[in-house]
Amino acid sequence: MMTQWLAVDHSITTPPGGCKLRQIERPPYNRAMLAGKQIGCVGGGNMAEALLAGLLRKGLTRPDRVTVSDPLASRRDFLSRTFSVIATADNQAAVRGADIVLLCVEPQVLDDVLQELEPLRQSQPLVISVAAGYPLSRIQDRLAGVTRLVRAMPNTPSAIGEGVTALSVIPGLSSADRETARQVFESVGTVVLVEERLQDAVTGLSGSGPAYVFAMIEALADGGVLAGLPRATAQQLAARTVAGAARMVLGQGEHPAVLKDRVTSPGGTTIAGLNQLEQGRLRATMISAVEAATQRSQELGKEESHHL
Secondary structure, eight states, rough: OOOOOOEEOOTTOTTTOOOOOOOOOOOOEEEEEEEOOOEEEEEOSSHHHHHHHHHHHSSSGGGGGGEEEEEOOOHHHHHHHHHHHEESSOOHHTTTOOEEEOSSSOHHHHHHHHTTTTTTHOOOEEEEEEOOOOOOOHHHHTTTTTOEEEEEOGGGGGGHHHHHEEEEOTTTOHHHHHHHHHHHHHTTTTEEEGGGGGHHOOOOITTTHHHHHHHHHHHHHHHHHHTTHHHHHHHHHHHHHHHHHHHHHHHHHHHHHHHHHHOOTSHHHHHHHHHHHHHTTHHHHHHHHHHHHHHHHHHHHHHTTTTT
């Protein structure tokens, strides 16, 4: 799957009849950007596993160039056996000599982890953090002098190479470092670039969004069961419908409202169903869900900052 580097355009206006999503195509992978680079991954959880799988599957690195740290012996054993990478309990050992450092730990422990990583001030690698709600300025405070920083917000479909990641970069980051960060996360899906102040909104939409979609698929399948379909058939129909509709939005570039109208004939079944969704305030509820998750992300960020 060829993924694209998307730019978020806040000035888009909607012409009559809907708008088309704008995609900015970038050159294909320049594998030399990652070739020969050592990668140190602090934290060996699910996101680290997804990134390792994507990078190795796409041939962007080799197992002998990756070291990952994790406090759990069972996790280290799994990562070592699965990916043939070096696994250690020592965070400093994981980043020693690394050209790229991936911080894949929970935000509540990142303060303590960064204290262990003071040697990065001398080695100056590209540091990429996936800790939700943890701003780049705080990493700068903890690692004074480290100037090559990227903040990333991937989501859970990254585990199957279908994720979307929002990247925010420190002012002045070189184009080469931006491209490197892009390649790392394009190994597990699509990448967008946003201002860091919008990362809480990203968390509320694409970070939490898979759970909203899972709930929608479950509800659609329950509706099918209520109408008489076997559970397995209803679930497959629901999931495939959501996946196909999403591909139409991405592939055809039409506004979702335009595609919705094409399915909806006067007095037909679809408009009857849509009427029920309107009465149940589906769209307002979805908007409120994103808003609530965004606000909670902001609150968590403030709570973490109080522990400094």
